[in-house]
Amino acid sequence: MIRVRQIKIPILNDNEKYLKNEISKKVKTNSFEVVKILHKSIDARNKENILYVYDLVIDVNEKNIKYNDNILKYEDINNKFAITGKNKLNSSINIIGLGPAGLFCGYVLTKLGYKVNIFERGKCVEERKIDVENFWNNNKLNINSNVVFGEGGAGTFSDGKLNTNIKGNDDYINKVLSIFVENGANKEIIYMNKPHLGTDALFEIVKNMRNKIKENGGNIYYNSVLTNIYFENNKLTKFEINNKDIYNADFLILAIGHSAKDTFKMLYDNNIKMTSKPFAVGVRIMHDQKLINENQYGKFSKYLPNAEYKLTYSSKNKKGVYSFCMCPGGYVVNSSSEEGYLNINGMSYSLRNSGVANSAIIVSVNEKDYGMKPLDGIKFQEDLERKAYNAGKGFIPVQTYKDFKNNQITKTSLNELKIKGKYNYANLNDIFPKYICDDLKEAIDYFNNKIKGFNHEDVVLAAVESRTSCPVKFLRDENMQSNISGLFVIGEGSGYAGGITTSAIEGLKMAKYITDNYKN
Ligand SMILES: Cc1cc2nc3c(=O)[nH]c(=O)nc-3n(C[C@H](O)[C@H](O)[C@H](O)COP(=O)(O)OP(=O)(O)OC[C@H]3O[C@@H](n4cnc5c(N)ncnc54)[C@H](O)[C@@H]3O)c2cc1C
Secondary structure (H helix, E strand, O other): EHHHHHHEEEEEOOOHHHHHHHHHHHHHHEEEEEEEEEEEEEEEOOOOOOOEEEEEEEOOHHHHHOOOOOOOOOOOOOOOOOOOOOOOOOOOOOEOOOOOHHHHHHHHHHHHOOOEEOOOOOOOOHHHHHHHHHHHHOOOOOOOOOOOOOOOHHHHOOOOOOOOOOOHHHHHHHHHHHHHHHOOOOOOHHEHHHHHHHHHHHHHHHHHHHEEEEEEEOOOOOOOOOOEEEEEOOOEEEEEEOOEEEEEEEEEEEEEOOHHHHHHHHHHHHHEEEEEOEEEEEEEEEHHHHHHHHHHHHHHHHHHHOOOOOEEEEEEEOEEEEEEEEEEEEEEEEOOOOOOOEEEEEEEOOOOOOOEEEEEEEEEOHHHOOOOOOOOHHHHHHHHHHHHHHHOOOOOOEEHHHHHOOOOOOOOOOOOOOOHHHHOOOOOHHHOHHHHHHHHHHHHHHHHOOOOOOOEOOOEEEEEEOOOOOOEEEEOOOOOEEOOOOOOOOHHHHHHOOHEEEEEEEHHHHHHHHHHHHHO
């Protein structure tokens, strides 16, 4: 079998016959079988001739094949987990948090027969969905069952974008995508350039994975908050759930995500070593999806799925300003998790058909903005979220771009905004320090050079996007173990990962560490 890369197909000729023809031109033979597509992406650099670019595996007689950069030998990636560990575990494996990191770790380990307990502060995804909709429709917040807390983690009510920027982890990326497919995801995610699932698909996938964990003997404890840990001579001995239940353990995996501020504070007070970590804050901007499609794909936009964009800018204040978590055909969502604080994010359903494109436009912040102490970043985040809550009088503060520039509250009624959660007209300049407002305005005007109409005066902004990545980073060794032996920190909450796939990969790497060192 060989790998054939860079097969370019005009999008209107995207059919098997044309594809085979292009492959045979490259490998100079007609007798071959297409085994699988490794990668398929859209090349829209030339708007007059937009192309699909394929990377595939074919079965062919290799005797006359001339290898080059685009014709390569192919070896199937073995992403099987084998138990090679010899040591005996004294207790079950305990995982805190059922987001992608905890879920994938628990899924692989229970499948291999390890005893696993998972403690999740939120509820099962079915009950969580009711709480989230009750919050969006009636503004009734459940601080442990919401858009960031609950079975499936922060990624469940999301756009479900699965792309990741980490390099040299193809086997792990493949494993994550194949587990998603194993549990109901569309097979295309394995090879599409920017795979995405959408909230409706994620909901079913999380349920299927959870059921398999239980079928394989895993225990899942919902409404179970890790409230304390105990250790002697730097070795974990016990942990506490819900301020009362004590569990003896010498192995605890924290997969708590980027929003578990109470838990970060508890760990900090227990001298678990951490530092503050740069992140970014800003607004979400909403555009007619058609405008983005025509800008990105021109006359071919009607033949292609809703378009995405990625924009970056360096402000006069020497700050990075960039688009983040762009949701084509999606919704802005109220993703708050504490009373009196408000933050937003973005989501979409698998069809991405709301008609509105939204994305965060965020400004990088670091110690210079909020101080050197480990929890200073969290305080900065809290300050912005409190101001957003007050500006919107408890609802999502929104404003047109014209009024943001003119520092005044929008008076014209804005109908049918694609927002999940109640919103109110407010002046977003009241939420951020002036230099951040200036950076945002500079960048949005600059982005109009890339996408015409991006800074149109009627474009609507919402705030505050503050949970863009984890504001703390734990000290940990190459096995993801903290300064306490037996206490591991993985996923987005560790400060080393961001996004669904990257966090799930941390879960797989944690499972691999266990299979390499311990028997089941
Ligand atoms: C609305 C939204 C949209 C997003 N869209 C995307 C996207 O399209 N693509 C993408 O790649 N990423 C997206 N993200 C980011 C992505 O969801 C996270 O990076 C990812 O979920 C991190 O996985 P994790 O398992 O490390 O943590 P999380 O998913 O945050 O899960 C942590 C879990 O731990 C639980 N927990 C926390 N503290 C405790 C405690 N003390 N005791 C017990 N349980 C606890 C929480 O309830 C939660 O279920 C989005 C995030 C949000 C909020």
